[in-house]
Amino acid sequence: MSESLTGTRPLLGALAKHDGSRFAPWVLIVTALSASSVLVYPWIFPDAADRAALAAAVGSNPALGLIFGPAYDLSTVDGFNSWRSLALGGFLTALGAIFLVTRATRAQEDSGQAELLASGVMGRSSRLMAASLLALGASLMLGLVVGLVTVLFGGGWEDSMLLGFTFAGTGWMFTGIASVTAQIGGDSRSANSMAVGTLGVLFLARGFLYSVEAPEWTTWVNPLGWMQETRPASGNHWWPLALAVGFSVVALAVGFYLQAQRDFGQGAIAPKPGPGRGRYTTTWRLALRQNRGPIVTWSIAFVALGFVFGFFVTSIYDLLGSDLAVQQAIAGGAVTPEGLVGAFMATILSMVGIVAAVPGVQTVVRIRTEEVNDRVEPIMATATPRWRYYASNVIVALGAPTIFVLIAGTLVAVLASSADIGVELGDGVLQAVATVPAVWTVVAFSVAVIGARPQIPVAAWIGVLLSFAITLLGPTFNLPDWALAISSFWHVPKVTLPDPEWIGLVWISLVTIVFLAVGFAGFGKRDLATTPSTPLRGPARLLAGAGE
Amino acid sequence: MVTGSAVIETEGLTKSYGTFQALKGVDLRVERGQVHGFLGPNGAGKSTTIRVLLGLLRADGGTVRLLDGDPWDDVTELHRRLAYVPGDVSLWPGMTGGEAIDLLGSLRGGLDEHRRTELIERFELDPTKRGRQYSKGNRQKVAIVAALASNVELLIMDEPTSGLDPLMESVFQDVVQEAKAEGATVLLSSHILAEAESLADKLSLIRDGRIVESGTLAELRDHTSTTIHAVLGRPLDSAAVAALGDAQVDGSRVTAQVESTRVGDAMEVLTPFGISSLTVTPPSLEHLFLRLYEPDDTDAGP
Ligand SMILES: Nc1ncnc2c1ncn2[C@@H]1O[C@H](COP(=O)(O)OP(=O)(O)OP(=O)(O)O)[C@@H](O)[C@H]1O
Numbered sequence A: 001m002s003e004s005l006t007g008t009r010p011l012l013g014a015l016a017k018h019d020g021s022r023f024a025p026w027v028l029i030v031t032a033l034s035a036s037s038v039l040v041y042p043w044i045f046p047d048a049a050d051r052a053a054l055a056a057a058v059g060s061n062p063a064l065g066l067i068f069g070p071a072y073d074l075s076t077v078d079g080f081n082s083w084r085s086l087a088l089g090g091f092l093t094a095l096g097a098i099f100l101v102t103r104a105t106r107a108q109e110d111s112g113q114a115e116l117l118a119s120g121v122m123g124r125s126s127r128l129m130a131a132s133l134l135a136l137g138a139s140l141m142l143g144l145v146v147g148l149v150t151v152l153f154g155g156g157w158e159d160s161m162l163l164g165f166t167f168a169g170t171g172w173m174f175t176g177i178a179s180v181t182a183q184i185g186g187d188s189r190s191a192n193s194m195a196v197g198t199l200g201v202l203f204l205a206r207g208f209l210y211s212v213e214a215p216e217w218t219t220w221v222n223p224l225g226w227m228q229e230t231r232p233a234s235g236n237h238w239w240p241l242a243l244a245v246g247f248s249v250v251a252l253a254v255g256f257y258l259q260a261q262r263d264f265g266q267g268a269i270a271p272k273p274g275p276g277r278g279r280y281t282t283t284w285r286l287a288l289r290q291n292r293g294p295i296v297t298w299s300i301a302f303v304a305l306g307f308v309f310g311f312f313v314t315s316i317y318d319l320l321g322s323d324l325a326v327q328q329a330i331a332g333g334a335v336t337p338e339g340l341v342g343a344f345m346a347t348i349l350s351m352v353g354i355v356a357a358v359p360g361v362q363t364v365v366r367i368r369t370e371e372v373n374d375r376v377e378p379i380m381a382t383a384t385p386r387w388r389y390y391a392s393n394v395i396v397a398l399g400a401p402t403i404f405v406l407i408a409g410t411l412v413a414v415l416a417s418s419a420d421i422g423v424e425l426g427d428g429v430l431q432a433v434a435t436v437p438a439v440w441t442v443v444a445f446s447v448a449v450i451g452a453r454p455q456i457p458v459a460a461w462i463g464v465l466l467s468f469a470i471t472l473l474g475p476t477f478n479l480p481d482w483a484l485a486i487s488s489f490w491h492v493p494k495v496t497l498p499d500p501e502w503i504g505l506v507w508i509s510l511v512t513i514v515f516l517a518v519g520f521a522g523f524g525k526r527d528l529a530t531t532p533s534t535p536l537r538g539p540a541r542l543l544a545g546a547g548e
Numbered sequence B: 001m002v003t004g005s006a007v008i009e010t011e012g013l014t015k016s017y018g019t020f021q022a023l024k025g026v027d028l029r030v031e032r033g034q035v036h037g038f039l040g041p042n043g044a045g046k047s048t049t050i051r052v053l054l055g056l057l058r059a060d061g062g063t064v065r066l067l068d069g070d071p072w073d074d075v076t077e078l079h080r081r082l083a084y085v086p087g088d089v090s091l092w093p094g095m096t097g098g099e100a101i102d103l104l105g106s107l108r109g110g111l112d113e114h115r116r117t118e119l120i121e122r123f124e125l126d127p128t129k130r131g132r133q134y135s136k137g138n139r140q141k142v143a144i145v146a147a148l149a150s151n152v153e154l155l156i157m158d159e160p161t162s163g164l165d166p167l168m169e170s171v172f173q174d175v176v177q178e179a180k181a182e183g184a185t186v187l188l189s190s191h192i193l194a195e196a197e198s199l200a201d202k203l204s205l206i207r208d209g210r211i212v213e214s215g216t217l218a219e220l221r222d223h224t225s226t227t228i229h230a231v232l233g234r235p236l237d238s239a240a241v242a243a244l245g246d247a248q249v250d251g252s253r254v255t256a257q258v259e260s261t262r263v264g265d266a267m268e269v270l271t272p273f274g275i276s277s278l279t280v281t282p283p284s285l286e287h288l289f290l291r292l293y294e295p296d297d298t299d300a301g302p
């Protein structure tokens, strides 16, 4: 065993130096998430009445519980922070850990870097070991930073540290899961998808089962449920962290076992020979072909999402009925049950829309990945105009999310209309259709970034991040309208209202057109990314050729 | 050399990556129907020049004409008439080589079925493997077959044979000769001197972003020196040594470097001293190139 780990230490050093910085944004975001809660809470909710109102607002929108999980105690700073940060922060830490592991293992193999390393004095398992240690260390560091910074901003000592370590625990578990998927996937992309898919399913299952008040054992079959049970600021249980450590040790053991079984650069699933002739004759077909796998996977995900959300809508009265403040508001005539249901549907479909924008942006970012991997160059050397190549991919990037929203939206509408809660099938579908232009705006933003300023591809995700933050966090923070209006989803009319404001869709569509124009103009005008030649190749070749 | 028959013509072409100037004024002229070798040390700017010619990069300054069009503005039109082989072929991961060949062919406007089959056979390429499963040389073959399977006027190749084995290298040379015989023009960047020697009608040498030498191989040879070793009947006098220019005298032995065009003159100087043994070594190809690649030795020619 020790021999197969030779070289882990220098490799870990090199990895930390080159890839470690990629984890910094995750530390930053999660720290900001937690620290900002502590910072703003006393300011936005100064007295007991405000805090009670917050609790009522959270209680009346079960959609929030789906993302944030249970709100055990919103009357203290730390309770509020642990509600607002725990699930999301863990999710983000896990994402960071997954990307780190995959990058240091499969992505390196795909790019040929790993081959250089593997040919050096390097044990068989040292690359996976170095990658795992890096991700474990990075998660732990994230936990410490989050805890300490939160304390610094006024969080309670034990509450904040436990919250931080809960994030670290989530990062550890997904380091283990990523070490397994990195062995199974055929390449880095599928390894990442598998791990992120697992995370998404577990995350959604956790929120859903909590929100519908499923029996308690369901918490314990889901590793993310364990993390929920640390309950920072309302119980402070440390022992679930031991479960997280145990889980990651077991998962890592499986990862190392699988790694010993597989060949370098190949996944556990070996590809078969393919057709000798091609059917892809246009860039449009190429774009479809390249996104085929993700489109199928995401379609399945959205069918699942549609069922979960649809079921969720049907139980709205149960969900709302248990909340006293909401009952009073309805009784007092401040809100109508139909109004609540309509607003709730709109929120749910906005969430569907935001999630649907993710595969759209992925498709756009992929254009850049293809470009830097020299796969756009041969196409541009044929009689293909640049705009056509870009358009083929952009159509997929806008079209696929449209289908996803309609799939999930129709399912939600069908389930909701079958459940006697005053929602018509048509209303639900119409609400889904009305959400689509907002998704397009978010995707179009990434089209502008990749077309005009592709040097920082992460900027393509800003649209998704902003819509997510504003749509979900904005209302609880009493943000002013102009701030809420930054998110395209804010402009989606609520079709069940007597007089929906359709004009909003016109505005965001104009913005979409501007983004698209910027993106296409940029892609048509700029230099394509080129790889400078490797300096070592030439001299050897020169001498070899000169020998004649 | 008739003006107007140039397929590629650049004058004072410049291109920078950020603050780094990769091309500092490239004057390149490729005549129709010729194979033009494009040589130079690593990082000299060959690939950059080629990418400007392909409209992948936009020139900062100078003029570029390609097939009587502008490579940036007339992209589609020009690209129907040319094919490109990159030096680093990156294939689509899940896609087979056959599919890649067909995709690139149809995007160019169709390929010659007969040619395709023939080339796959001659290069012994298995078109059913998927992107990642190809070895380096086989990836390269996919790109070569894709380019040569369409009948185009102009072939632009950037180190097309890097990674090919000697057998395939010779197949490649045959195929390029055939393309030329059918009237195609070829711009061939290469580090393999033997390949350039056997294929190229003309050569351009680029160094540090500038073309430093251009012409047929014979013309380039004329600019370099020939080595003469002689054993003489009696020692050279000082006037004769001066006449030879660069000469080392060791008793009756003389070693001199003279320009290739002036070997006759050197003989006239040496003959009166009674030559008992003589070897004249023309510049070897590698010597020629090593000298031209040498960074500090800028002046070439008389
Ligand atoms: N994308 C890029 N960004 C920055 N510099 C670059 C880029 N591409 C090339 N260069 C630089 O421009 C110069 C010319 O590069 P180029 O690739 O044209 O050389 P080359 O002649 O093709 O070399 P080789 O024989 O190694 O293939 C090099 O110094 C290289 O480092």
Ligand SMILES: [Mg+2]
Binding pocket: A533, B046, B047, B048, B087, B158
């Ligand atoms: Mg090059």
